[in-house]
Amino acid sequence: KxxxxxxxxxTVILTLLCLTIFVPKILVGRVAVGFDDxxxxxxxxxxxxxxHMLFGRSNxxxxxxxxxxxxxxxxIFGIFNSIxxxxxxxxxxxxxxxxxxxxxxxxxxxxxxxxAMSSKNFERLLMYxxxxxxxxxxxxVIPGSIGGFLSEIYARSESQLTxxxxxxxxxxxxxxxxxxxxSWGGFAVFSTAxxxxxLLSEKKTxxxxxxxxxxxxxxxxxxxxxxxxxAGLVVFLCFLFTGFLLxxxxxxxFINCLLFSGLTIASSYNYLILKYDFLIYxxxxxxxxxxxxxxxxxxxxxxxLLDGLYPWLFGVSNVVQRKLAVSHGTEIEPVxxxxxYGVLGVALRYGLILLIFIYSYRLTRKSDCSDxxxxxxALMSILGYxxxxxxxxxxxxxxxxxxxxxxFGWVVGTYCRRxxxxxxxxxxxCPNR
Numbered sequence: 001k002x003x004x005x006x007x008x009x010x011t012v013i014l015t016l017l018c019l020t021i022f023v024p025k026i027l028v029g030r031v032a033v034g035f036d037d038x039x040x041x042x043x044x045x046x047x048x049x050x051x052h053m054l055f056g057r058s059n060x061x062x063x064x065x066x067x068x069x070x071x072x073x074x075x076i077f078g079i080f081n082s083i084x085x086x087x088x089x090x091x092x093x094x095x096x097x098x099x100x101x102x103x104x105x106x107x108x109x110x111x112x113x114x115x116a117m118s119s120k121n122f123e124r125l126l127m128y129x130x131x132x133x134x135x136x137x138x139x140x141v142i143p144g145s146i147g148g149f150l151s152e153i154y155a156r157s158e159s160q161l162t163x164x165x166x167x168x169x170x171x172x173x174x175x176x177x178x179x180x181x182x183s184w185g186g187f188a189v190f191s192t193a194x195x196x197x198x199l200l201s202e203k204k205t206x207x208x209x210x211x212x213x214x215x216x217x218x219x220x221x222x223x224x225x226x227x228x229x230x231a232g233l234v235v236f237l238c239f240l241f242t243g244f245l246l247x248x249x250x251x252x253x254f255i256n257c258l259l260f261s262g263l264t265i266a267s268s269y270n271y272l273i274l275k276y277d278f279l280i281y282x283x284x285x286x287x288x289x290x291x292x293x294x295x296x297x298x299x300x301x302x303x304x305l306l307d308g309l310y311p312w313l314f315g316v317s318n319v320v321q322r323k324l325a326v327s328h329g330t331e332i333e334p335v336x337x338x339x340x341y342g343v344l345g346v347a348l349r350y351g352l353i354l355l356i357f358i359y360s361y362r363l364t365r366k367s368d369c370s371d372x373x374x375x376x377x378a379l380m381s382i383l384g385y386x387x388x389x390x391x392x393x394x395x396x397x398x399x400x401x402x403x404x405x406x407x408f409g410w411v412v413g414t415y416c417r418r419x420x421x422x423x424x425x426x427x428x429x430c431p432n433r
Contacts, residue, residue: 010116011125014406017104018129021177021400024153031093036100036402043103047110060416063355067102070348071095073314074341081317090319097396104402105409112413119370122410126403127198127212130191134215137176137184141222154179156399173224178400185228186388187400188219190381192232194407196239197377200246201369205256214264227391235384242376295331295391302330302339315342329396333389336396349395356408357382359415371414378411 017039025034078092111117136154140147155161156179176184195213199205220232240257247253302325305316318340322329330336337346356378363375381404385394394401 006114006116010111011121013107014111014117014122014125017107017406018125018403021129021133021403025399032398034399036104037096040100040103043107044099047103047106063352063412066348066352066355067098067105070345070352071098071102073344073348074098077314077341077345078317078319081315082319085316085320086323090317092318094318094396097398097401100402101395101405105405105412108406108409109413109416112410113417115417119374119410119414123198123370123374126407127194130194130403131212131215133177134188134191134212134219137174137188137219137222138215140174140176141172151175156180174219174222176219176223176400178397180399181223182225182228182392183397183400185220185223185225186231186385186392186394186397187403188216188223189228189231189235189384189388190404191216192220193235193380193384194377196235197373197380200239200243200376201373210260217264225391227388230391231384231388234387235380238380238383242380298326298330299332299335301325302335305339311339311342313342313344315340315345317341329393331392333393333395336393353382353386356412359412360408363411363415363418366418371418374407374414375411378407381407 017036020034020036020039023035025032027033074095075092078095079089082088082090082092108122112119112122136150139145140151151161154177155175160175160180173181174184175181176187178184178187192213195209195216198209199213202209217232220228240254243253243257244250302321305321305325306312316324316339318329321336321339325339330339334346337349341349360375360378360382364372364379385404388394
């Protein structure tokens with residue numbers, strides 16, 4: 001009975017966390033507040049009741065220290081820098097995004113570690129939710145459908161809605177549930193990584209996995225995001241490399257990949273030819289101008305704030321950069337993070353991602369189908385998001401930035417559970433130790 005209750009509890013909580021992407025945010029003043037904020041606050045209380053999940057062996061303690069130091073330094077230096085540079089106290093409200101990510105991460109990690117829900121069921125839940133989200137992204141660009149209504153629900157601004165509903169199919173860019181086309185493109189790349197990882201772990205390819213993959217790829221294209229397309233290509237190259245390592249019949253694997261890619265492009269070309277032309281035009285314009293949009297100019301403006309050793313080490317804070325440099329934030333995220341939080345902040349953030357990457361890699365070497373599939377998905381999505389962050393935000397994404405952290409937390413929790421199990425078995429084999 002206890003196991004059944006825990007399974008039901010885990011299913012309900014994780015389902016609610018996944019469904020947060022469908023609940024539109026509301027503006028309270030100038031701050032967007034959503035269902036994910038409400039759940040994150042509850043999760044913090046839950047994690048405080050279950051502190052053993054945060055501590056434990058040295059690997060989990062080091063992970064927790066990374067999270068806490070990242071958040072605390074962001075708050076402390078954010079307040080100090082606002083007083084120093086602006087002569088006014090501003091609380092670094094953007095740090096709440098990190099608190100939310102930590103809450104989602106540790107919640108998934110807890111349920112994976114305790115085995116309250118199987119990896120197979122978690123993977124199904126994640127894919128079902130993502131499929132519905134991808135379907136919304138496709139419907140938004142279908143004329144005469146409920147796409148206009150869905151666009152009105154999720155659009156972040158009137159300009160985003162205008163670009164989608166009042167432009168021809170060839171140049172419109174779907175916004176999905178993210179409300180912004182570039183952000184949606186990155187999220188579609190994350191979905192692509194999950195689909196490709198599933199295909200790698202399946203002994204026999206299932207139609208459902210192929211349909212899911214096609215939906216994810218179409219959304220990357222429909223988003224019209226250049227950096228999302230590049231990130232998607234990187235994820236596909238990772239898929240080919242991983243398949244080469246894992247598949248026994250390597251020639252058969254590559255032939256299938258070529259056939260599927262060729263058939264997909266050929267069958268969709270008549271429907272998406274205008275979208276392909278639009279993407280080619282955007283890439284050609286970027287190359288001709290040599291500016292990557294306005295991002296290089298944003299970088300120059302942001303770097304001008306790093307005058308001296310202190311800002312290079314600890315940054316100038318988010319509010320200072322937005323007030324004195326780029327109001328919406330420098331869209332090359334490594335630069336944005338460096339200017340905001342300095343070398344210390346960059347090391348903490350990418351150190352955290354590197355640690356998750358290492359755990360994910362280790363899990364691929366000692367796991368079954370669903371565990372391996374999720375671990376590979378985490379690896380590919382991290383690589384995809386690191387490329388994507390060169391043109392938009394990963395850590396600072398407000399609307400659909402939490403679901404990847406559920407996956408990361410699940411993979412780390414599964415790794416810790418398996419690591420603990422292997423240690424117990426070693427002790428039983430060596431009772432004299």
